[in-house]
Amino acid sequence: MKAPKENGFRCVVTGGCGFIGSNFISLFLAEYPLAKVLNLDSMTYAAHPQTARHLDSLAPERYQHVRGDIADPQLGELLSRFKPDAVVNFAAETHVDKSILDPSAFVQTNVAGVQNLLTLARKQGNVRFLQVSTDEVYGSLNPDDPTFTESSPLTPSSPYAAAKASGDLFALAAHHTFGQDVVITRCTNNFGPYQYPEKLIPLVIANALEDKPIPIYGDGQQVRDWLHVVDHCRAIALVLATGKSGEVYNVSASEEHANLNIVRGILERVGKPESLIRYVKDRPGHDRRYGLSAAKIRHTLGWSPKLSFEEGLDQTVEWYLQNSGWWRSLRDEAYAAYYQANYAPKVQEQEKPL
Numbered sequence: 001m002k003a004p005k006e007n008g009f010r011c012v013v014t015g016g017c018g019f020i021g022s023n024f025i026s027l028f029l030a031e032y033p034l035a036k037v038l039n040l041d042s043m044t045y046a047a048h049p050q051t052a053r054h055l056d057s058l059a060p061e062r063y064q065h066v067r068g069d070i071a072d073p074q075l076g077e078l079l080s081r082f083k084p085d086a087v088v089n090f091a092a093e094t095h096v097d098k099s100i101l102d103p104s105a106f107v108q109t110n111v112a113g114v115q116n117l118l119t120l121a122r123k124q125g126n127v128r129f130l131q132v133s134t135d136e137v138y139g140s141l142n143p144d145d146p147t148f149t150e151s152s153p154l155t156p157s158s159p160y161a162a163a164k165a166s167g168d169l170f171a172l173a174a175h176h177t178f179g180q181d182v183v184i185t186r187c188t189n190n191f192g193p194y195q196y197p198e199k200l201i202p203l204v205i206a207n208a209l210e211d212k213p214i215p216i217y218g219d220g221q222q223v224r225d226w227l228h229v230v231d232h233c234r235a236i237a238l239v240l241a242t243g244k245s246g247e248v249y250n251v252s253a254s255e256e257h258a259n260l261n262i263v264r265g266i267l268e269r270v271g272k273p274e275s276l277i278r279y280v281k282d283r284p285g286h287d288r289r290y291g292l293s294a295a296k297i298r299h300t301l302g303w304s305p306k307l308s309f310e311e312g313l314d315q316t317v318e319w320y321l322q323n324s325g326w327w328r329s330l331r332d333e334a335y336a337a338y339y340q341a342n343y344a345p346k347v348q349e350q351e352k353p354l
């Protein structure tokens with residue numbers, strides 16, 4: 001594969017109007033001033049038009065957003081015109097609670113979509129495919145278990161994690177069967193700017209700032225391993241440029257924290273009382289602990305996180321304080337109806353020559 005730093009490197013990023021994809025595009029355009037990015041995003045509820053507009057303003061001559069679904073077989077024509085050197089697949093349904101209520105969209109995007117995108121990328125010839133995956137494919141750990149490595153078996157618990165594991169298996173099968181240039185990253189829980197306020201950290205910040213109750217599943221002692229989104233994006237860019245084809249790379253800062261402690265840390269930062277906490281019935285099948293070893297990416301590619309957990313949380317709380325218009329609009333019902341009417345997913349190409 002052509003190196004991302006080379007003139008005219010062309011990268012398709014899917015799901016780029018979501019949380020991690022938008023942070024990745026910002027970082028990638030800044031890090032590689034000669035690269036071009038086509039962001040393919042179907043604009044589900046998880047994508048914010050304000051995020052799309054922010055990306056449009058970064059480097060208009062090297063970036064475009066096309067609304068489209070990764071499961072659409074007609075995408076081959078778009079790829080043939082763009083001629084990518086790489087595809088980085090962030091597009092996914094990502095909310096575990098939603099996957100428990102109805103997993104069908106998760107199968108459609110996280111499994112069928114990945115399979116479709118792999119097939120279409122392969123038809124383009126020498127294209128590197130990076131599948132952005134999650135530690136949730138490994139399932140849950142007991143308190144004293146060692147952390148998961150890349151060779152741990154896949155034992156996903158939730159429908160979301162099962163669909164992501166399936167997408168990973170299709171990606172690895174494409175490498176084994178067709179020799180397709182595939183790399184996979186599996187990262188721990190992310191936090192940072194532009195995260196939809198359905199996920200723990202932005203939900204707690206938003207509810208606290210609005211003096212609304214903060215729901216905590218079960219006893220709140222579920223442990224998650226946390227990484228700031230920019231450190232995750234740096235790992236993805238590194239694996240894209242230097243990862244070995246057919247390999248999986250875990251990404252983690254080994255920052256394991258119980259959910260309740262995260263909530264307390266946020267309440268302290270925004271000066272709100274713990275009386276806002278409401279313990280609610282636990283999520284069915286709720287994984288108790290996630291923990292990942294990132295020894296492989298640290299030792300073979302030289303990645304390490306730059307932001308400590310505490311610094312990252314300070315910056316994140318500050319971002320939500322400074323950008324209340326961004327998250328408040330997502331919680332507003334009138335806005336949700338407007339969004340459904342105007343931005344509901346439809347395949348509609350808005351290409352410009354790059």
Ligand SMILES: NC(=O)c1ccc[n+]([C@@H]2O[C@H](COP(=O)([O-])OP(=O)(O)OC[C@H]3O[C@@H](n4cnc5c(N)ncnc54)[C@H](O)[C@@H]3O)[C@@H](O)[C@H]2O)c1
Nearest residue numbers: 015017018019020042043044046047069070091092189190
């Ligand atoms: N958030 C985390 O903590 C975390 C951790 C590890 C891995 N991941 C993985 O990273 C990726 C991005 O996660 P996120 O938190 O940014 O998600 P997100 O929900 O914020 O964004 C997903 C984006 O994908 C788009 N999308 C959904 N279905 C699509 C489709 N069929 N075609 C095109 N676009 C589609 C949405 O419009 C949205 O912009 C996912 O694959 C997720 O599994 C997330």
